[in-house]
Amino acid sequence: MKIATFNVNGVNGRLPVLIRWLTEAKPDVACLQELKAPDEKFPSPAIQEAGYRAVWHGQKSWNGVAILARDRAPMETRRGLPGDLDDAHSRYIEAAVEGILIGCLYLPNGNPAPGPKFDYKLRWFDRLAAHAAELLATGMPVVLAGDFNVMPTELDVS
DNA sequence: ATGGTTGCAAGGCAA
Numbered sequence: 531m532k533i534a535t536f537n538v539n540g541v542n543g544r545l546p547v548l549i550r551w552l553t554e555a556k557p558d559v560a561c562l563q564e565l566k567a568p569d570e571k572f573p574s575p576a577i578q579e580a581g582y583r584a585v586w587h588g589q590k591s592w593n594g595v596a597i598l599a600r601d602r603a604p605m606e607t608r609r610g611l612p613g614d615l616d617d618a619h620s621r622y623i624e625a626a627v628e629g630i631l632i633g634c635l636y637l638p639n640g641n642p643a644p645g646p647k648f649d650y651k652l653r654w655f656d657r658l659a660a661h662a663a664e665l666l667a668t669g670m671p672v673v674l675a676g677d678f679n680v681m682p683t684e685l686d687v688s
Numbered sequence: 689a690t691g692g693t694t695g696c697a698a699g700g701c702a703a
Contacts, residue, residue, distance in 0.1 A: 539703085540695045564703085566696055591696050592703095639703055647702095679703095688703095 531628065535561040535675040537636075541594070542566075545573055552580045558600050559627050561634035561675045562586075565594025565620075572596065585609075589620035595634045595676065597625045607631065613657035621654070631665060635676035641688040651679070 534557035538544040541562060552560065560582070565572065569588040577584055583603040586596035587610070597604045604625035611622040621636045635658065640651030658674075665672045681687055 543695060564695090591701080641703075 531558045531630065533557065533559040533561075533632070533673055533675060535563070535634070535677070537563045537677045539564045540566040541596070542571065542573055545576060549576060549580050552577075552582060552598070552600075556600065557598075559604075559630075559632055560598040561632065562596040562598065563594075563634070563636035563677045564592075565589070565596060566591055567594055585623060585625050587620040587623040593620045593636055595620060595623045595636050597623055597627075597632055597634045599625075599627045602627065604632070608633075611635070611654070611657050612661055614653065617654075629671065631668075631670045631672045633661075633665070633672065633674040633676075635674060635678070637677060637679045639679050640681075641686075643687050 534555065538548055565588050567588050568590045569586065572586045572588050574584055577598060582598040582600055584596050584598045585604050585606040588594045604627050606625045608624040624631065624633045638647065638651040638654050640648045662674060
């Protein structure tokens with residue numbers, strides 16, 4: 531199974547590129563980040579025309595994630611990362627496709643550091659690790675794909 | 689000289 535991830539930086543503004551990529555690369559599963567669109571503005575008709583069904587967790591202006599599956603419907607198992615009921619960012623959605631559990635994530639950028647946004651990022655990492663451990667414990671095959679925003683050096687820290 | 693980019697969405701924010 532071909533599983534891909536794509537930070538689209540605006541799913542509607544990038545729609546022609548997204549559709550062309552789906553048509554040419556034909557991934558079985560595609561994880562999208564930075565939809566930058568609320569749920570009602572997710573372009574599901576165009577995506578369906580390209581042969582994909584989708585589940586999505588949108589948000590106005592920022593964030594937003596989606597899981598696309600070719601010729602089949604992803605079965606949503608979760609939206610939102612557990613561990614913080616006050617986290618209103620749309621950064622995680624999870625679905626089963628052909629017996630594989632797909633987690634699509636958009637981890638916080640965290641800049642500037644130090645600061646509250648960086649603290650939020652570190653907490654998000656912890657929550658992700660905790661949830662990943664739970665998924666592993668189920669014994670199901672799991673893929674966690676997306677934009678992890680990992681900064682190996684200080685170069686990306688502002 | 690506090691410069692330069694982009695998307696969303698309608699001014700400023702986030703990346």
